[in-house]
Amino acid sequence: PLKYAIRDLIPYAEQVERRGEKVIRLNIGDPLKFDFDTPKHIREALCRAVNDRWNFYSASEGDAELRAAIAEKERKFNGVDISPDHVIVTAGVSEAINFVSAAFIDPGDEALIPGPSYAPYVNFIQAYNGRIVYYRTVEENGWQPDLDDLRSKITDKTRFILIINPNNPTGAIYSENTVRKILDIAAEHNLIVVSDEIYDRITYGEAEFKSTAAIARDVPVIGLNGFSKVYLMTGWRLGYIYVRDPTGKYADAIIGHLNKLARARLSACTPVMRAGIAALRGPQEHVHDMVARLRERRDYCCRRIEEIPGMSVVKPKGAFYLFPKIDIKGKFDSDREFALKLLDEEKVLVVHGSGFGFGGENHFRSIFLPPISVLEEAFNRIERFCRKYLA
Numbered sequence: 609p610l611k612y613a614i615r616d617l618i619p620y621a622e623q624v625e626r627r628g629e630k631v632i633r634l635n636i637g638d639p640l641k642f643d644f645d646t647p648k649h650i651r652e653a654l655c656r657a658v659n660d661r662w663n664f665y666s667a668s669e670g671d672a673e674l675r676a677a678i679a680e681k682e683r684k685f686n687g688v689d690i691s692p693d694h695v696i697v698t699a700g701v702s703e704a705i706n707f708v709s710a711a712f713i714d715p716g717d718e719a720l721i722p723g724p725s726y727a728p729y730v731n732f733i734q735a736y737n738g739r740i741v742y743y744r745t746v747e748e749n750g751w752q753p754d755l756d757d758l759r760s761k762i763t764d765k766t767r768f769i770l771i772i773n774p775n776n777p778t779g780a781i782y783s784e785n786t787v788r789k790i791l792d793i794a795a796e797h798n799l800i801v802v803s804d805e806i807y808d809r810i811t812y813g814e815a816e817f818k819s820t821a822a823i824a825r826d827v828p829v830i831g832l833n834g835f836s837k838v839y840l841m842t843g844w845r846l847g848y849i850y851v852r853d854p855t856g857k858y859a860d861a862i863i864g865h866l867n868k869l870a871r872a873r874l875s876a877c878t879p880v881m882r883a884g885i886a887a888l889r890g891p892q893e894h895v896h897d898m899v900a901r902l903r904e905r906r907d908y909c910c911r912r913i914e915e916i917p918g919m920s921v922v923k924p925k926g927a928f929y930l931f932p933k934i935d936i937k938g939k940f941d942s943d944r945e946f947a948l949k950l951l952d953e954e955k956v957l958v959v960h961g962s963g964f965g966f967g968g969e970n971h972f973r974s975i976f977l978p979p980i981s982v983l984e985e986a987f988n989r990i991e992r993f994c995r996k997y998l999a
């Protein structure tokens with residue numbers, strides 16, 4: 609059965625709303641639901657594409673000009689040297705996760721993923737009858753991976769190691785050294801590394817993000833990235849997969865396999881791909897503006913959490929999520945019960961941490977996307993709730 613924690617509690621929120629009460633929704637990572645908008649030049653490019661009749665099925669691997677622009681972008685911002693031939697355009701990173709799972713997972717195969725993890729990886733891997741194996745990430749160490757744990761969990765069934773960097777739900781950024789060590793472990797065991805970098809440019813300056821494919825020397829890396837967050841295009845569904853293989857041995861085979869999956873679903877959305885070119889090659893100022901506003905919101909939330917009894921948080925270094933720890937022992941049976949009761953009593957919707965798998969227990973995830981006035985009201989309610997139950 610497929611479970612998706614991020615949307616799991618929404619029916620309960622709708623129930624509360626049917627009672628005529630307004631819920632503050634802090635569950636979904638969509639900046640466009642708040643005061644962020646798709647930059648004008650990107651919106652105009654989409655309208656222009658439609659009016660210029662870019663309305664046909666495209667090549668399955670994606671618009672050739674967009675694939676070239678993606679290769680340029682990866683080189684310019686992430687130092688990743690890839691050929692446009694090794695890029696496939698997808699309907700969001702979500703579809704890329706499906707492709708990677710379909711391509712590498714046969715029944716009984718294992719995928720080594722961080723715990724906690726962005727939930728769709730679990731859904732898709734299990735949909736192909738794969739087995740999820742979590743490696744530990746350590747909250748006390750800024751949610752960095754426990755490399756010994758990771759190494760100990762490799763078996764002859766392991767098909768890939770997943771890195772989500774910057775991380776959802778923890779906001780961690782992995783250091784270059786840590787990524788290199790993961791790559792070294794992968795090399796020892798002849799494994800590929802899958803690296804989800806959808807938050808690559810949403811970082812707050814305390815830790816440097818470095819792309820996995822820019823670090824790899826002897827391991828094939830499958831990079832996943834997209835336009836939803838950095839280019840504020842969530843509803844347009846645009847993302848991509850690339851393969852960078854410094855060994856030179858596997859890239860064509862992997863791309864060939866992924867292309868078969870791409871052909872089966874015809875193509876990504878043609879006019880949106882044209883807008884993607886404008887996003888990558890046009891002005892980039894909005895990124896700086898977005899990050900500055902998000903940094904202020906993050907700092908505000910972290911200050912509020914410091915004052916709440918029974919709650920603590922590792923300050924996120926990237927992305928736009930908080931993953932606070934809650935001391936619910938003896939007060940709630942589970943973090944899900946905490947989230948449900950918070951919704952019922954204070955009309956604030958967060959995602960229970962256990963929905964993100966191993967290591968997520970006794971936590972919850974909140975976005976920090978809303979304007980401070982909304983966050984202030986949300987944290988007033990959260991604080992009142994915690995003073996009542998966790999103090």
Ligand SMILES: Cc1ncc(COP(=O)(O)O)c(C=O)c1O
Nearest residue numbers: 637700701702726776834836847
């Ligand atoms: C780590 C991560 N990967 C992938 C996605 C999916 O993004 P897309 O909108 O490109 O499908 C998200 C969205 O929240 C995410 O947080």
